[in-house]
Amino acid sequence: xxxxxxxxxxxxxxxxxxxxxxxxxxxxxxxxxxxxxxxxxxxxxxxxxxxxxxxxxxxxxxxxxxxxxxxxxxxxxxxxxxxxxxxxxxxxxxxxxxxxxxxxxxxxxxxxxxxxxxxxxxxxxxxxxxxxxxxxxxxxxxxxxxxxxxxxxxxxxxxxxxxxxxxxxxxxxxxxxxxxxxxxxxxxxxxxxxxxxxxxxxxxxxxxxxxxxxxxxxxxxxxxxxxxxxxxxxxxxxxxxxxx
Amino acid sequence: xxxxxxxxxxxxxxxxxxxxxxxxxxxxxxxxxxxxxxxxxxxxxxxxxxxxxxxxxxxxxxxxxxxxxxxxxxxxxxxxxxxxxxxxxxxxxxxxxxxxxxxxxxxxxxxxxxxxxxxxxxxxxxxxxxxxxxxxxxxxxxxxxxxxxxxxxxxxxxxxxxxxxxxxxxxxxxxxxxxxxxxxxxxxxxxxxxxxxxxxxxxxxxxxxxxxxxxxxx
Numbered sequence: 001x002x003x004x005x006x007x008x009x010x011x012x013x014x015x016x017x018x019x020x021x022x023x024x025x026x027x028x029x030x031x032x033x034x035x036x037x038x039x040x041x042x043x044x045x046x047x048x049x050x051x052x053x054x055x056x057x058x059x060x061x062x063x064x065x066x067x068x069x070x071x072x073x074x075x076x077x078x079x080x081x082x083x084x085x086x087x088x089x090x091x092x093x094x095x096x097x098x099x100x101x102x103x104x105x106x107x108x109x110x111x112x113x114x115x116x117x118x119x120x121x122x123x124x125x126x127x128x129x130x131x132x133x134x135x136x137x138x139x140x141x142x143x144x145x146x147x148x149x150x151x152x153x154x155x156x157x158x159x160x161x162x163x164x165x166x167x168x169x170x171x172x173x174x175x176x177x178x179x180x181x182x183x184x185x186x187x188x189x190x191x192x193x194x195x196x197x198x199x200x201x202x203x204x205x206x207x208x209x210x211x212x213x214x215x216x217x218x219x220x221x222x223x224x225x226x227x228x229x230x231x232x233x234x235x236x237x238x239x240x241x242x243x244x
Numbered sequence: 245x246x247x248x249x250x251x252x253x254x255x256x257x258x259x260x261x262x263x264x265x266x267x268x269x270x271x272x273x274x275x276x277x278x279x280x281x282x283x284x285x286x287x288x289x290x291x292x293x294x295x296x297x298x299x300x301x302x303x304x305x306x307x308x309x310x311x312x313x314x315x316x317x318x319x320x321x322x323x324x325x326x327x328x329x330x331x332x333x334x335x336x337x338x339x340x341x342x343x344x345x346x347x348x349x350x351x352x353x354x355x356x357x358x359x360x361x362x363x364x365x366x367x368x369x370x371x372x373x374x375x376x377x378x379x380x381x382x383x384x385x386x387x388x389x390x391x392x393x394x395x396x397x398x399x400x401x402x403x404x405x406x407x408x409x410x411x412x413x414x415x416x417x418x419x420x421x422x423x424x425x426x427x428x429x430x431x432x433x434x435x436x437x438x439x440x441x442x443x444x445x446x447x448x449x450x451x452x453x454x455x456x457x458x459x460x461x462x
Contacts, residue, residue, distance in 0.1 A: 135409040143392070146402050155459040156392050160406065163388065163452050170413040170441065177416065177434065 007084040009227050016220045024217040030210030038203035054112045056204055060211035062105035065133065068098030068215060072140075073165050076158035086223065088154035089230070091161065092144055093222030097215060099137045106130055129172040136164045150230070245329055245337050252341035256310075266346045267353055270303040274357040285362045292361035293371060293422035299357070300350045300375060301382060301411055305404055307346050308386040311338050312394040312457070321394075325461050331454040336446070339380075339387040347379030363426060370425020374435060378418035381442040384449050385410045391453040395460040413441050 005011060038056040075091035078084060109127065110120045121127065143160055147153035277295050278288060315321040324334050354375050355368045363371065389407035393399030417438035421431035 132409055132412055139406045139409060142402055142405050146393075146396055146399075152395075152459055152462070156456055159452055159456050159459075160392060163410070163449070166448075167410045167413060171409075171416075174413040174416040174437070177420065177437070 004082070004084070007082075007086050009086055012086050013224060013227060016224055020217060020220050020224070023213055023220070027210050027213035027217050030206050030213060032210075034203045034207035034210055038200075038207065042200055042203060051112055051115055052200070054108050055200070056207045058105060058108040058112060059204060060208045061101045061108065062130070063208060064211050064215050065098055065101040065105050065130070067212075068094050068101060069133065069137070069165070069168070071219075072098070072161055076161040079154055080158050080162075085154075085230075086227070088150075088158065089226040090219060090223045091158070092154075093226055094215075094219050095137060095141050095144070097218045097222070099134065099141065101211075101215075102130060102134045102137060106134070125172075125175040128175045129168075132171045132175075133168060136168050140164065245333055248324075248329070248334065248337050249341055252338060253344060255314075256341065256345040266303040266307045267349050269306055270299050270350055270353060271357065273299040273302060274360060277361070289362045289364055289426070292358060292363040293367060293426050294419045295361060296354050296357060296363075296371060297375070297378075297415060297419045297422065300347075300354060300379065301415060303350055304346050304379065304382045304386060305407060307342065308390050308403060308407065309393075309400050311342050311387050311390040313390070313399075316394045316460075321457070322461060325457065331457060332450040335387055335391065335453040335457065336384075336450045339384045339450075342387065343380050343383035347375075347383050351375040351379055364428075366428050367422060367426030370431045370435075371422045374418045374421040374425070374431070374438060377435060377442060378414050378438045381414045381438070381445045382411060384442075384445040385414075388449045388453040388456070391456040391460070394457065414438060417441065 006015060035056050039053050042053070044050050044052065072091045072094050075087045075094070079088040079091065106127075109130075113122070114120050140157060140160060143157045144153055147156060274295060277291075277299075281287060281291070312321060315324065325331055327334075351372060354371055355363075358368055358371055386407055389403045389410070392406060393403040396402065417434040420434035421438060424431035424434065
């Protein structure tokens with residue numbers, strides 16, 4: 001008996017079914033209380049005014065955009081090493097969620113940047129690396145779309161994910177290199193956050209937890225859908241064989 | 245493996261198409277830029293390193309699908325995969341052949357086009373050096389992308405989508421070295437980074453590309 005027995009599709013469907021609903025509810029509660037608390041019950045920042053409050057969406061989504069890729073990387077590795085189909089499907093399920101998180105982070109960042117920096121977009125290292133991350137996500141998804149055989153697709157996208165991770169990290173530090181000082185590194189980093197008073201910090205932690213739970217819930221739901229789609233495909237293929 | 249290299253070189257040079265096409269494309273892209281941004285020589289001189297790098301990168305991309313596609317279609321890739329030579333070696337040799345037929349001519353042609361873009365004097369050496377060091381990475385990364393998409397009907401577009409983000413680090417460090425050179429600064433640091441990426445790609449990507457080829461030939 002090991003943890004791997006839960007990777008069996010049947011077992012996976014069994015234990016995720018009851019788990020999905022509470023996780024979703026908990027995610028909704030965390031995000032709702034976090035944002036309401038943050039939006040209405042924290043004071044405005046003395047320098048940034050009310051625009052500081054976008055932090056409660058921007059920071060969690062940015063974190064999940066990166067964590068989603070990290071989860072895809074782990075799932076791809078598990079698929080390549082242990083060939084658990086659920087793991088490949090989970091990687092596939094996480095990618096669109098990651099794309100949406102990246103987009104949310106970019107868009108909320110632009111909305112915040114317009115009044116604060118006076119521009120929607122700057123070729124700041126942090127912004128640029130997120131744009132590159134988005135490109136990697138798009139390529140990964142396009143690869144899944146393009147290949148019909150599911151096992152081939154899983155293999156190739158896993159290899160792409162591994163190589164892509166290396167190059168994404170390289171790009172992250174490469175763009176650091178030509179930071180010409182137009183803008184400081186974005187001020188929304190975690191180490192800066194710790195200087196922020198607890199008033200902002202507590203609702204932020206709550207929304208971050210909420211986004212993590214939301215990600216887990218969405219990936220579980222999407223993986224379950226993928227498994228069902230795979231079963232449906234197998235059933236219809238068997239039907240066609242019987243008819244022939 | 246030497247035989248394979250010779251075969252690929254002969255095919256590239258004699259079978260027409262790929263060899264001259266990349267260079268012509270490079271020329272056209274470079275010539276089109278002044279039409280797009282205007283003939284202001286100061287502006288052109290400033291963006292020349294970036295334009296030449298992007299032109300070389302696109303010209304390189306154009307010929308990538310020839311690395312494996314033809315061999316895949318006529319079945320010689322299956323023979324190469326079952327040959328006693330390791331598939332990783334085959335991939336590396338094919339990337340080398342691609343570099344000799346595209347990367348190297350592009351590197352040599354770039355200074356000539358640099359004259360058209362009014363590249364400042366000290367920039368020529370740095371541009372040549374940065375392209376010579378950076379383009380092998382482009383070929384190797386491209387071979388990986390070509391290996392991923394070799395089995396697909398219309399893999400070309402997908403391959404550009406996959407390969408171009410992977411080119412970002414090489415492009416950044418390559419242009420940075422050339423730009424610093426053109427401005428009369430020392431471009432040694434970005435050049436070393438570009439060399440590091442090239443060497444890293446050469447060390448790791450043959451294995452990834454060979455793995456992808458094995459999946460596609462399954």
